[in-house]
Amino acid sequence: MNQDTPPSDPQPQTAGQATQFLTRAAPAEAATREDHEAEQLAIEIARLFHDDKCSQIVVLDVRGLSPITNYLVIGSGTSDRQMRSVLDHAVELAEGRGTPPHSVTKDAGAHWLIADFVDIVVHIFEPNTRAHYDLEMLWGDAREIAWTRPGHQ
Numbered sequence: 001m002n003q004d005t006p007p008s009d010p011q012p013q014t015a016g017q018a019t020q021f022l023t024r025a026a027p028a029e030a031a032t033r034e035d036h037e038a039e040q041l042a043i044e045i046a047r048l049f050h051d052d053k054c055s056q057i058v059v060l061d062v063r064g065l066s067p068i069t070n071y072l073v074i075g076s077g078t079s080d081r082q083m084r085s086v087l088d089h090a091v092e093l094a095e096g097r098g099t100p101p102h103s104v105t106k107d108a109g110a111h112w113l114i115a116d117f118v119d120i121v122v123h124i125f126e127p128n129t130r131a132h133y134d135l136e137m138l139w140g141d142a143r144e145i146a147w148t149r150p151g152h153q
Contacts, residue, residue: 034119035063035070035119037097038070038071038119038120039061039070039071039145041093041094041097041099041117041120042059042071042073042120042145043059043145043147044097045073045090045093045094045120045122046058046059046073046075046147047147047148047149048086048089048090048093049073049075049086049090049124050147050148052082052085052086052089053078053082054075054076054077054078054082054086055076056074056127056130057073057074057075058073058074058075058136058144059071059072059073059074059144059145059147060074060136060139060142060144060145061142061143061144061145062139062142065139065141065142066139068121069116069118069119069120069121071119071120071121071145072120072122072123072135072139072142073090073120073121073122073123074123074125074130074136075123076124076125076126076127076130077110077125077126079110080109080110083110083113083126084106084110084113086124087104087106087115087122087124090115090122091104091115094115094120099117099119100117101115101116101117102117102118103115103116109126110126111125111126111128111129112124112125112126112129112133113125
């Protein structure tokens with residue numbers, strides 16, 4: 001075989017090449033694991049919303065649709081106090097899983113609260129504000145992720 005011609009077999013030829021081949025594959029595996037962990041955290045946050053009496057809870061997979069995040073968790077609250085408490089609980093849950101928020105936004109009237117965990121963005125709305133902004137319609141192409149616990153509605 002001519003040394004100037006690359007081998008036609010794409011498989012590694014030596015142990016060193018095999019290690020290099022596996023090392024190059026590792027980032028994709030790590031990304032898949034991180035996506036799974038982010039999805040699981042988004043589901044846990046949605047369940048926390050439910051436990052804290054939010055309504056109309058959805059988890060949207062916006063990977064490939066949004067350049068800034070992978071998952072959205074959206075819920076409606078019943079009062080200023082309840083919404084702030086739910087957001088605080090979501091931050092505590094994420095921090096307990098090693099995912100502190102990049103930013104948290106609480107408007108003065110508690111109409112729309114946001115916690116940005118980079119891979120997950122959490123939105124808690126007052127119902128009329130939610131209807132006005134209609135994020136579910138904006139992200140209509142996103143896949144909705146089932147979040148309810150087995151055996152629960």
